[in-house]
Amino acid sequence: MGLMRLFTFALILVLCDTETLSGDGTLVLDYYKETCPLVEEIVRLNVEIAVVKEPRMAASLLRLHFHDCFVLRGGPGWDVLLGRRDSLKASLSGANHFIPAPNSSLETLISSFKQQGLDVGDLVALSGSHTVGMARCISFRQRVYDVSAEEHYDPYKRYTTFRRILRSICPKSGRDNELAPLDFTTPSRFDNHYYTNLLQGNGLLGSDNVLVTEDHEGVIIEQVWAYASNQKHFFEAFAKSMVKMGNINVLTGNEGEIRRKCRFVNS
Ligand SMILES: *[C@@H]1O[C@H](CO)[C@@H](O)[C@H](O)[C@H]1NC(C)=O
Numbered sequence: 001m002g003l004m005r006l007f008t009f010a011l012i013l014v015l016c017d018t019e020t021l022s023g024d025g026t027l028v029l030d031y032y033k034e035t036c037p038l039v040e041e042i043v044r045l046n047v048e049i050a051v052v053k054e055p056r057m058a059a060s061l062l063r064l065h066f067h068d069c070f071v072l073r074g075g076p077g078w079d080v081l082l083g084r085r086d087s088l089k090a091s092l093s094g095a096n097h098f099i100p101a102p103n104s105s106l107e108t109l110i111s112s113f114k115q116q117g118l119d120v121g122d123l124v125a126l127s128g129s130h131t132v133g134m135a136r137c138i139s140f141r142q143r144v145y146d147v148s149a150e151e152h153y154d155p156y157k158r159y160t161t162f163r164r165i166l167r168s169i170c171p172k173s174g175r176d177n178e179l180a181p182l183d184f185t186t187p188s189r190f191d192n193h194y195y196t197n198l199l200q201g202n203g204l205l206g207s208d209n210v211l212v213t214e215d216h217e218g219v220i221i222e223q224v225w226a227y228a229s230n231q232k233h234f235f236e237a238f239a240k241s242m243v244k245m246g247n248i249n250v251l252t253g254n255e256g257e258i259r260r261k262c263r264f265v266n267s
Pocket residue numbers: 101103
């Protein structure tokens with residue numbers, strides 16, 4: 001199973017770890033050059049195998065904000081800076097606190113990204129990660145049944161077919177864990193269809209659709225149009241924002257640790 005392999009990578013990284021690099025508080029490209037020169041190949045190969053076996057793994061890894069060089073087949077690629085260490089604390093509530101809810105308003109999304117040093121441009125580009133992956137019924141039920149907000153923006157109610165499909169997957173109550181693809185046109189391909197969906201009112205989550213419906217200044221919509229019409233442009237922006245996100249709250253050198261089990265602080 002995919003997760004077992006993930007733990008294998010974690011193990012490899014632990015074995016490769018060295019305390020000799022003190023660093024100056026920044027991440028570098030060749031962190032493992034001396035101590036574990038093959039690490040990128042090992043991780044890349046194992047991630048590719050994991051994604052072939054279970055395509056959802058690609059989305060899970062994106063969600064985990066996985067920092068090694070991996071290539072989503074056909075998707076964007078970028079150089080990943082290495083040397084990032086794990087926190088000495090672990091907090092479920094802390095981890096969830098900073099993740100915006102799927103029914104967040106645009107204002108909430110913008111401010112929670114801003115708190116992490118990410119701007120509106122990063123928000124729009126990184127939302128494009130919803131080109132892959134699934135969400136649970138419980139995360140999109142409100143968007144499907146509370147149509148008042150949508151009708152306000154869409155007086156012609158052009159999108160009822162999409163809503164009807166979602167309702168058949170996700171009833172008013174129950175079946176909370178039923179899944180629907182975040183990008184219903186090309187669910188497992190990393191491409192720019194997320195943005196064309198948005199322009200048609202067919203984002204799965206409330207927090208997807210507000211990018212377009214609550215953007216009163218039109219700046220975001222312009223960016224959505226740009227990515228919808230030029231995939232290469234989206235890939236470049238996505239890569240740039242992923243690198244930027246990878247440099248948030250970095251622990252290097254003597255700060256933090258490399259966890260033996262990624263879910264727990266070393267005892
Ligand atoms: C978002 O969902 C939560 C949990 O279902 C709910 O308590 C909250 O009222 C919702 N927020 C908005 C703005 O609809």
